[in-house]
Amino acid sequence: MIRTPLRPLARVLSARAAGADPDLIEAEARAVRLRARQRAERLRAERRLYLLAATFFLAFCVVGTRMGLVAASPPVERGSSYRHAQIANQRADILDAEGRILATNLATHSLYAQTPDLVDPEAAALNLARIFPDLDAPTLARAFRNRKFVWIRPTLSPEERQAVHDLGEPGLMFGPREVRLYPNGRIAAHVLGGTRFGRQGVHAAEVLGTAGVELTYDAFLRDARQEGAPLRLSLDLSVQAAVERVLAGGMALMNAKGAAAVLMEAGTGRIVALVSLPDFDPNSRPARGTALFNRAAQGVYEVGSTLKILTAAVALEEGTARPDTLVDTKGPLIVDGFRIRDFRDNGPWLTLRDVIVKSSNIGTSHLAEMFGTDAQKDYLARLGLTEATPLELPEARRAKPLLPKRWNRLATMTVSYGHGIAVTPVHVAAAYASLVNGGRKVTPTLLLEPQPLGPRVVSETTSAELRDMLRGVVTDGSATLANVAGYPVGGKTGTADKPARGGYAEDRVLATFAAVFPAEAPAYVLVVSLDEPEDRTGEEPRRTAGWTAAPVAGEIIRRIAPLMNLAPVRKED
Amino acid sequence: MRTLTALLGVALLVGIASWAYRVNYETRDAERRVAELRRAIAEERAAIVVLRAEWAYLNRPDRLRDLAERHFDVLGLMPLDSEHFREADDLPWPEDEALPIFEGPWIEVAQ
Numbered sequence: 001m002i003r004t005p006l007r008p009l010a011r012v013l014s015a016r017a018a019g020a021d022p023d024l025i026e027a028e029a030r031a032v033r034l035r036a037r038q039r040a041e042r043l044r045a046e047r048r049l050y051l052l053a054a055t056f057f058l059a060f061c062v063v064g065t066r067m068g069l070v071a072a073s074p075p076v077e078r079g080s081s082y083r084h085a086q087i088a089n090q091r092a093d094i095l096d097a098e099g100r101i102l103a104t105n106l107a108t109h110s111l112y113a114q115t116p117d118l119v120d121p122e123a124a125a126l127n128l129a130r131i132f133p134d135l136d137a138p139t140l141a142r143a144f145r146n147r148k149f150v151w152i153r154p155t156l157s158p159e160e161r162q163a164v165h166d167l168g169e170p171g172l173m174f175g176p177r178e179v180r181l182y183p184n185g186r187i188a189a190h191v192l193g194g195t196r197f198g199r200q201g202v203h204a205a206e207v208l209g210t211a212g213v214e215l216t217y218d219a220f221l222r223d224a225r226q227e228g229a230p231l232r233l234s235l236d237l238s239v240q241a242a243v244e245r246v247l248a249g250g251m252a253l254m255n256a257k258g259a260a261a262v263l264m265e266a267g268t269g270r271i272v273a274l275v276s277l278p279d280f281d282p283n284s285r286p287a288r289g290t291a292l293f294n295r296a297a298q299g300v301y302e303v304g305s306t307l308k309i310l311t312a313a314v315a316l317e318e319g320t321a322r323p324d325t326l327v328d329t330k331g332p333l334i335v336d337g338f339r340i341r342d343f344r345d346n347g348p349w350l351t352l353r354d355v356i357v358k359s360s361n362i363g364t365s366h367l368a369e370m371f372g373t374d375a376q377k378d379y380l381a382r383l384g385l386t387e388a389t390p391l392e393l394p395e396a397r398r399a400k401p402l403l404p405k406r407w408n409r410l411a412t413m414t415v416s417y418g419h420g421i422a423v424t425p426v427h428v429a430a431a432y433a434s435l436v437n438g439g440r441k442v443t444p445t446l447l448l449e450p451q452p453l454g455p456r457v458v459s460e461t462t463s464a465e466l467r468d469m470l471r472g473v474v475t476d477g478s479a480t481l482a483n484v485a486g487y488p489v490g491g492k493t494g495t496a497d498k499p500a501r502g503g504y505a506e507d508r509v510l511a512t513f514a515a516v517f518p519a520e521a522p523a524y525v526l527v528v529s530l531d532e533p534e535d536r537t538g539e540e541p542r543r544t545a546g547w548t549a550a551p552v553a554g555e556i557i558r559r560i561a562p563l564m565n566l567a568p569v570r571k572e573d
Numbered sequence: 574m575r576t577l578t579a580l581l582g583v584a585l586l587v588g589i590a591s592w593a594y595r596v597n598y599e600t601r602d603a604e605r606r607v608a609e610l611r612r613a614i615a616e617e618r619a620a621i622v623v624l625r626a627e628w629a630y631l632n633r634p635d636r637l638r639d640l641a642e643r644h645f646d647v648l649g650l651m652p653l654d655s656e657h658f659r660e661a662d663d664l665p666w667p668e669d670e671a672l673p674i675f676e677g678p679w680i681e682v683a684q
Contacts, residue, residue: 101629183629241634486655568655
């Protein structure tokens with residue numbers, strides 16, 4: 001850099017020559033320098049100020065934008081919203097088709113002991129044993145001495161809680177508990193199943209399903225994301241209660257040791273009532289016992305002649321016969337050394353319609369021989385009788401039908417009248433519904449949500465002809481006791497000897513009646529089955545389904561049809 | 574002028590500060606009230622759950638049937654039967670009352 005001297009020689013010399021003061025030149029030069037420095041400093045200061053101002057401006061912009069955003073966004077409350085927190089450990093309700101409660105929760109308390117806080121463990125143990133007679137005082141006292149934490153009761157009633165509270169023992173503590181409540185008691189016990197406590201802590205306990213829909217939909221019922229949306233079943237509480245009551249009465253009258261009933265909407269496969277007797281109270285579900293067994297969905301039985309309608313359906317569909325075709329019913333029929341007999345002699349010929357109405361084993365055997373084993377197997381499979389039902393009960397999904405091991409000519413014949421094949425009453429109901437509703441396969445379901453209709457099984461014409469035959473069974477055949485005033489019922493009885501050691505029992509039967517009503521355009525299918533019924537009012541005990549299951553089914557229909565808003569058919573007068 | 578601006582500024586500052594202070598405390602009060610209301614709502618909901626369960630328990634079919642049987646002399650309730658259905662045509666209609674007929678006097682209307 002070239003330095004500018006303070007006293008430029010040229011100007012000083014010329015000033016001296018002019019006689020002026022050369023110091024002025026120096027002062028002038030100093031002043032110039034000073035101004036230049038001041039200008040530079042001022043510039044620097046200005047730049048700094050601008051920078052500072054820009055920084056502040058940007059900072060204010062950021063704060064301002066944020067404030068604007070906060071002001072413009074919708075207000076959100078802090079903390080988790082109440083609903084989620086409240087429902088997190090609740091199990092969803094189960095409702096029937098009309099929205100009535102089948103299962104809900106009730107808040108109670110559990111009782112536990114923090115033993116270090118117990119003032120007098122021995123006295124506490126004695127007093128607790130006095131409140132809860134099933135507790136043993138010495139055992140409890142030993143537990144209090146040896147452990148720091150003791151569970152005493154999983155749930156308490158309000159009275160028990162007050163009694164424990166009155167002991168005034170600071171070491172006895174209450175923890176909140178939700179218990180599953182089935183307000184209707186035994187009604188629909190087998191459908192609902194039951195619950196138990198899973199992992200338990202001081203503040204809450206898991207409630208897990210153990211059977212029935214409680215187990216099938218355990219994950220759904222416990223899912224907090226559902227926000228407590230209830231599980232809607234297709235059951236109708238009042239209809240279910242009426243069916244249970246009438247069936248229990250019928251079971252007692254007929255001296256049966258068990259009974260089952262399935263009521264299904266013929267068009268959709270939705271189950272309106274499902275009963276198995278004896279039953280139990282799901283509020284205190286027993287650990288084991290025959291009452292837990294669901295005869296309607298879990299028990300596979302030979303249903304006997306009830307399945308004959310299927311043989312008629314195959315014969316009509318395959319063109320083997322028309323309803324008025326004559327079928328050979330001359331007996332006895334001997335196949336491979338096995339005698340097939342009819343309950344009473346039906347003469348040498350019957351029309352196909354009368355084979356069903358009079359329930360001829362020989363007639364259906366001949367029909368089955370004509371259309372053959374493959375057609376029979378095919379239709380059984382199409383009606384879902386070869387697989388476990390997809391019903392929403394864990395028990396039902398394990399109930400696989402028992403089919404003939406060697407499906408030879410004889411097996412085809414016995415299956416044609418319902419022997420050598422064992423299915424659940426739900427299977428029968430679904431098969432009947434599919435046959436009489438116009439021929440579309442239905443899927444049995446316990447959910448209110450409508451299920452899609454399956455493929456066509458039989459034609460509309462066949463379906464109408466089958467309905468006519470079923471009506472004939474009730475008007476002229478074995479099921480006249482199932483007649484109900486105002487409601488034309490169709491149906492088919494079935495009496496199967498129960499299997500015993502090495503064959504069939506002589507005097508123990510399973511009586512089944514599968515009913516459809518109203519017969520012309522069936523809205524509902526009802527399957528009633530009685531285990532070892534015996535009507536002892538006559539001279540000798542009567543066990544056939546026409547005398548036992550059919551009147552019970554008739555009474556059930558008489559009671560429930562008005563409940564389901566079915567208008568009765570007016571008498572012609 | 575300058576002093577006046579400064580005084581105004583200070584007054585504004587004090588005003589805004591006290592407003593912010595008040596809003597702050599009001600917010601806290603509101604939050605406390607919200608928490609209280611939430612707890613109250615939770616209690617009410619728990620009560621509703623209990624009442625619903627109790628309502629369902631009191632309306633269980635077994636109990637209703639027992640009550641209907643016990644008070645049969647007063648209520649006379651019976652199971653629904655097909656005889657209880659009637660067509661609308663079966664109902665007696667009210668008698669047709671003769672409509673009043675106007676018999677005069679007639680007034681001549683001038684054309």
